[in-house]
Each structure stands twice: as C-alpha cells, then as structure tokens.
Amino acid sequence: MKKVIRYLRFSRLGQSNGSIEAQQLCTDQWITFNNAELVDTFIDIGKSARTFDRPDFIRLQKFILKHYQKVDYLLVDQLDRFSRNAGEALTTVKDLQSSYGIQVVSATEGITFDYDTPGSFFRAGLQFLLAEEDNINRSIKIRKGLYTAKVQEGRHLHRTPPFGYRKNGIGKKSHLVIHEDEAKIVRFIYENYLHGMPLYVIKKEVHDMGFNRKSNMAVENILRNPVYAGLLKVEPFKEFPGGLFPGIHEPLIDKETWRAIQSKINKPIKERVILDEELPLRGVLKCHCGNPLTGAPSRSKTGRYFYYYKCRLSKHNNISAIKAHEQLLATLSLMRLPEQIINEIIKHCQAHINKGLRSNRLKIITQQELVFEIEKKLSAVEEKWIMNEISKDSFEKWYSEYSNKLNSLRESIEKLKYQVDKAINILEQNLDLLVDMKHIYKQAALLQKRELIRMIFDDNLYYENGIYKTPTLISALQHHFLFRKEGGYLLYEKSGI
Template sequence: MLQELNTSAQKITALYCRLSRDDDLQGDSNSIINQKNILQKYADDNGFKNTVTFVDDGYSGTTFNRPDWQRLMEFVNRDEVATIIVKDMSRLGRDYLKVGYFTEILFPENGIRFIAINNGVDSDKPTDNDFTPFLNIINEWYAKDTSKKIRAVFKSKADRGETLTFLPPYGYMKDPNDKHKWLIDDEASQVVKEIFRLCVSGLGMTKIANELNERKIIPPAYYKVIHGQINTNQDFSKSRWNSSTVSDILSKQEYIGNTVIYKPDSHSRKKHSKFKRLKPEEQIIIENTHEAIIDKDTFEVATNIRNCKRKNTKIGYIPKLAGKLFCSDCGEKLYYVCPREKYHTPAYFVCSNYRKHRCEKTHAVFEKDIESIILEDIKRITSFIKEHEEEFLIKVNDYSKAELNKALRDATREIETANARYKKLDSIIQNLYEDKIEGNLTDERFNKLSASYEQEQQSLEARIKELRDFIDKENKKYLNASYLINLVKKYTEINELTDEIIHEFVQKVVVHHKVKIDGVKTQQVDIYYNGVGHIEI
C-alpha cells in the first residue's frame, strides 16, 4: 500500500490551459494568464502537488492536434499523470466525440482523475458528471456557430471588394495610410515583369527560376523579411527561386489589378485539412481594385503558354510548336514525331488520337512546312496591319459581332430544346405515377423508370446552367485588336519564327487533313492569333 502511494506521489498534476486566439499582449494572452492563476490556486487549495502547466495558446478547440496537448499525452502514455485539471470543459475541446473519448475512456483506463472547475466536473464524484455529455455537445454547437459567423464576415468583406489576404503578393506592399489598399513595390515589381517577359519569350518555369538564381535576385520570402513585410524567426537567407514560385506568380490575377476572393475553402471545420483551390468559375473576381503591374494581354499570353506544356523529345529537342497544333476533327493536340534518318523521314506532327483509333485521319504535317506557313501568315497579317490599321479594326469588330451572335444563337437554341425535354419528362413521370396508382405498373418498374427519367432531368439541369453561364461569359467577351496592333508596332521586321514570336502572336493552329483537289494535295491550316482569334483578311 505504501509503495502504491509513493508511486502516485511521483505522478504529476497536469494544469491544462487553452485559448483559440492570441490577444495583443506579448507572450501569453491575458486569458491564459488568468487560467494559469485559477488552476494553480485550485491545486494549492485542494492539496494537489507536483503541478505541471501545459499551454496551447492560439489553437482551436475543434482539433486535438495541439503541441502541448500532444506533450501531455506523452506523459499519459508513460503513466506519469495522476490528475488533469482544466478551467472548464470547453478548454479541453469543442468536439464532443473526442472529448467524450478522453473523459469516458482514456482517462479512466489510465486511472487519471479529471476535473473541470467551473462546470463542477470531477471524475472521482460520478454523481456530479451526469450533465458532462450535454456540456460537450453545447461546446461543439458553439464552435459550429462561431465558424458560421466567421464565414459570414468573410463573405461580407468579399462583397464589399476588400482584400482578405494578410500579406499582399510579391510585387506589392501595403499602403501605410490604408491597410486594405496595395501599392506597387518598385523593386519587386520589376522582377515580376521580368518573369512574365521570360515566360513569353519561351522559357519554362524551371529555366526562369534558374535564370533568376544566376542573377542572384532575392526570392520573395527572403525579400519580404529583409524589407520588414513579415516578422519570422525562420531563416530564409538560403532560399532560392524554384518552378513552383515562378508558376504561382504567373498564375496570379492580382498582377493585372484584380482581387480574387474565395480561392481557398476548408473541407471541414473538424478536419482542419489543407485549403483547396476552387475552380475558376467558383471564384469571385473583382476587377481593377488596384494598380496593375502586368497588362491583361501579356497575362493572357503567359497563361496560354503555361497551358501548352512542352516536353523534351527523345533527342532532347523541344519543338517550337509543341502544344499549339490541334486536330480539326477531334480537337486533340498534334504530337511531335522525331526525324528518322534511317528512313530519311523528316520531323512531323500527327493527331494524338490517330494511333489510338479515336480519329480516322492522321492530320499529319511536316514541322518544316507548318513553321513556314505560320511565318508567312504572320508576315502577311503584320504587313496588312501596318498599311491598313483602321480597316483591320473594322474587320475585327464585325467578326467579333458575327461570332458572338452565332455562339449566342446556338446556345439559346440548345437551352430551348433542353427546357422542352425537361417539361416533357415531368409529364412522363406524372403519367408513370398515375399508372402506378391505378395498378398498371409495379412498384419495381415504377422506381426503375422514374429514377432513369429523374437522372436525365438532373443532367438537363446541369447542361442548362452550363449554357447560361456560357452566354453570360460570351456577353462579357470581346476581341482585343489593340493587342495585335501594338505587337506589330513592336517588330520592324520578322524574318524568323522564334519561340517568342510564336507565343506572342499565336494562340493555336488548327490543322486539317490533306485532300486532293484537281489532282493536287492541299492542306488547310487555320491560325488563331492572340486577341483576335481566326480572322480572314
């Protein structure tokens, strides 16, 4: 008996404190200090010895992945805890299932006495604990309600167009007179512009990062530390540019003056999983909220380049037109076939679906031929723009209206057809129900048929929404002839098809299959230019 008392005396009395947010004081927050004082006084007044304090300041009660809680559990696993004392049940946690596991299973199994002072809970007095499960449920309801209120505040700010980010993106800094506004950082913004220039010139993410490292340009995180934009004990002095950092900069609409709201959204309040990026159509984009670093045309070209991923061939060569050529029939990309000296076959492109038997024709075109066609067409269109700029603007405007009217007409017609079918299905389902009531249709047959029709209705609803979104998008869309005109003025003469020329001028090229006309093989190629698309001149 004496040996058991001595063993118990060696165990600790754990005083556990938690607060979900820090206040403005240095170190522990005021509430944490109060909790410590309350717990220590209770322990002293009631004869609890060998006290050890555990503090989690700034951690939510909906998760138990807290540093000092984990440290306390290590003591429990080593059988070194006699008593755990908290100010109230909510300090232990706000997930009633997990709190119940600790208080009803883990602590009793390890012979640990649990006390929640303000709630009058003491595991050594079972009659006082009847209301404990209800306290746990109430605490979880409180957490859910708080979560909803926080989301409502965020939504309200988003509706007002206020930025929700704590730090502005690299290239911007906070306005010292208004923390909700961003100003351009002259030094960092020049680096952002250079990254976009290198991308448009044809360099990939890794090559851009290597170029910046060779120039000894300070990467974003270390730059923000040096200029006092962030305070951290983490050492960023050895950080380097990498492809992920470059890709992130090239993808930010903030650089064209837009604010993007609701990029992340938590999967679950309890899971505390990583934030996910929402689809573009689920984001709220507020245009022209601050001064742009990059013009929209350059941003669009860079985005198109990043979407057209290019890979090294077996011989280590990256084709200039990789990711730019598309099949006129199936819409898939044409892939590059290396030259074969053994058969004296030059390099060419072919439909990626042809060998998979998903496209009936090869749509093959020699690399040398397609490059020559594109170069000559760029020369032709640049010459026309230089000599007939006003006529070019009129043509683009007329073409834009014609294409928009066609797109809207087709989409509207499909919506009308879908709505008619939806109403027809309502009538069919109603007739099925009447047949079932009259005994002309078995329950099994009715369930099978109605489920099939209802599934079709769901598909129609989704398609109608998709078409309406498309119409809204097309109404806001416009062709930007000024981009191509300014681009033409940039070049005095174009004699070579470089990576930079391709990326700046060409959006995509649609290749048709070769056909014989009057005994002569011909091949149609439709070139779509950035800003204006495919336009006949």
C-alpha cells in the first residue's frame, strides 16, 4: 500500500481558496480511490503561499527529512497550496523526488508529478505558472488601486512625506501639509537655482539654513520633485497614461517655475561654474560649437592680469574679456524697450507717484493746519506778555516751545513739497536709464547680470568670428534689428524652428 502525507493550507486572504474541509474531502477521496495509507497531515491556516516560512510546512520538511523512506507521496489538493512562485515550487517538487523519492500529487488536478517523465513535469510547470499569473493579477489590482488613488484622488502615497511637508491624517484621509520652516528652504533652493546661483553655492547656503538631508543629490532631488509644484508622478497603468497629475496638496512652487527648472536642470553643464566678477559671462556665453566658454586670467609680461573667455577646444575661441564686455555693452546700448512698454512703465510710475503725491498733499494740509493753530497760540502768548498777564519766565518758556514746534513743522512741510517735486524730476531724468539695457546691466550685481543676459538671449548667446551671435531674442527687444550685422557686435539670425 502506498504511503501518503498530506499538506493543506488555507489563507484567509485568498477567498478563492477552498476551505480546509473542502481540501480535506478532496484529498480523502484521492486516498480512498488510490487505496493509499495516510501517514500524517500538515495544516497551515492563514498563511500565504508566497512564502515557505509557514510553521506546518517547516514541520512537514522536518518530517520528510526523518521519515522519507516511509513515504511515497506528498498530497495536496491543488498545486498552488505549495507556492505561488513557480520556480521555487518546481525546485521543491524536483528535490522531493530526486533526494527523497517522494512524488507530489495534486488531487484536484489529478496529476502525479514525475520529474523523470518530461510531459508530467511540464504540466507541473504549467500549473505553477498559472498560479503565478494569479499572483500577477493580484499585483495588477494593487497597482490599479495606486493609480486611482493618485490620478483620481490626487493623494501622495509615499510613506515618508517629502522635505517641506508633513503627513496629516491616516489611511484615505492622509494628506500633505506644508511645514513652513522647511518650505522656506525649498523655496530658497528653487528661487536661487532659477536665478543662476550655482548648485554648490546653494548647497552651502541651505546647509547654513539648517537643511539636514545627507544625500549628495538631496538638493537636485528637491529641484526634480514634482510634488513641490502640486503634482504627482504616476506610472502608466495598462492603457491609462502615466505622467504628472494634480495632487490635492498645496504647492510650494508654481508650475511654470517648476517646468523652467526641469529644462534647466536637465541641460548637461559639464563644468561647474565658479562665479567671478571679472568674468560675468563665464558659463553663460557659449562657443559656436555649443560648449559654454570657460574663462581664466593670464599674466602679461608687466605682471598685470588679463582675462580671457575660452572654448575647451582652444582654436575655436579665445576672446579678451575686455573686448567681449565692450562688445556686449555696445550691443546692449542698442537695445531699448519698445515705445509701448515704455509707455506702460511711465503710466505705472506716474500712477504710483500720484498716489504718493496725494498722500503727501494730505500730510501737508494737516501740518499746515497745525502751523496755523500754533501761530494763534503764539500770538496769544505774546499778547498776554504785552498785557503783563504772565511772567517773563513763562513767556519765554511758551515762546520757545511754540517756535520750536513751528520750525519743525515748517521744515517737514518743505521736505514734503520737495519730495513731490523730486519724485517727478527723478522719473523724468531716469526713464531713459530704466529702459536702457546697458544701464540695467551695468547696475546689476553679478548674478543678476548673468540672469539678465540669459533672459535677453534665451540662454542662446554664442560667440563666433569675433562677434556675438544668437538665434533667439526676447520678443520685447526684437523690434530693432536694425543692427543685424552693421552694429558689428551681434548677429541675430532667427532660427528656422
């Protein structure tokens, strides 16, 4: 009579699993039908087939080690009782037969797995693969759940909230809330990166501000994380597209800034730019070959330093910084904002000044009323003095107090009047400067200079054959391309794209 051990497993999670009773019934029938003898039964309840770490399965293994000579078959009702990992389960089936002479039997499927018979083993493999497919379907359900949670409900699902946020609530109610101290650092990083502060400087600054993330890429990761623009990155799911979807949390950065940062951070800039007042265009100006120009001083025979912009491929460009800067200023001096924008600026300035004027006039009126009152009091005091109604001491006391007040009021009125006149004068005298790119550039600090040039030329300022060249120019400044080449400083060739 063939001797059989039996392994039953019931997982509470898998509803499709037959109950232990059903499994027992099914395997009982096989035993009766095959006239076999049941040696022992091993049962795991509430254990998943994904793991071999099940107590009775371990007991079963120990039993086999000890008593394999007395056992012919290991009986299960279905193969997926064993494992949902096809490779792992097949190895077990194979080992049981080759090492212990025990064959695995699936009662429901009516198969006795025989490693030595190719067809049978193939069927075993197939059964396991089907079980594994079941597993995959389950993981698809989970992934679909994640997709819906993100895309339709806009929920941030990572266990740890990103820097700048905290997690509030649990389960489906959990959501991100801004942590203001950290958010300040995030905004600082975005703002300064956008305005050209090199990453190494940003890293140093935020460290001093208390940014404590240890990873080398922590700042870059913050710049790349769409969460800060209120977006969630979602993996595609089946026919549903992946991409960025709006989240329910409050953003720290507007979407336009975030997108601008992405195109900036994804541009490979090989050299890290070290800021230098003498070479404001280093890393901003490019060689005609596309490489950003580097720059360095070189010492002349007299011991003076001269600065140069150079291409890595030295024959391309080696421009004296003095010449380059002169040409740039000459180019900028040709650039003025168009009439329409100038008028807008004047309108805004005047509105602003008028507002100031009105409030100044009000101040002047109230102060003049005060002057009038005090003058009355002063003459009253004089009268009393003349009429001998007060002593010389009190007259002098009151007289000096009132005249002091009067003096300071008159002074303040003069000042207010002067400020009004001055404001109008300043506007009239400096409007020219306000729209004069050369002036703006010269007044700007180093980082602003770099940003201004990047902005005007849309990050596409090149140098070739002793002249600046650009395919792009911001629209506000395109109108006078008078100076195509005749200026001799800039060649503006609109790209065909």
